[in-house]
Amino acid sequence: MCAVLPKTAPREICSESARSARTPGEQWRDTDGIHIEARGLAPPAPLVAIIKLVESVLDATPVIVHxxxxxxxxxxxxxxxxWIAQRIEGETGEVRLRLSKGS
Incomplete structure (x- = not known):
């Protein structure tokens, strides 16, 4: 199930269980934060998309980068x-990061 959020949030927000295949650049919300699929994007697109996303987060919601x-x-x-980045467990061959606002 997908939800529509205000312009300050990612345009497409879906539960992880709502979709199994993600497209490069796709963003979705799950219980652990806002996710962004950076796999398959050519540089500098991942950097630009991730920075744009973290700059749109107005609270302490973590960003999960795939x-x-x-x-x-x-x-x-x-x-x-x-912001700080912490590497977390992900799929084989994936670099998954949890980004959070520093204290």
Whole structure:
């Protein structure tokens, strides 16, 4: 089931269980935060999409990034904005990060 959110939130918000196949750049909300599928995007599209998403988050909601490589340039950009990244368990071959606002 999908929900429509205000313009400040990602355009398409769906439960993880609502879809199994994700398209590059897709965003959805689940119980652990707002997810973004960065796999399959050519650089610098993942960096741009992730930064745009974190800048749209107005509260402490975490952002979960699904990436196919370690996004090294992202870490400095996040730090400048007061965000931190933590690698979490993901699918085989996936780099999954939990991004959160620093305290």
């Amino acid at each position: 990436h196919d490589r370690d996004p090294v340039p992202l870490y400095a950009e996040l730090a400048q904005r007061g």
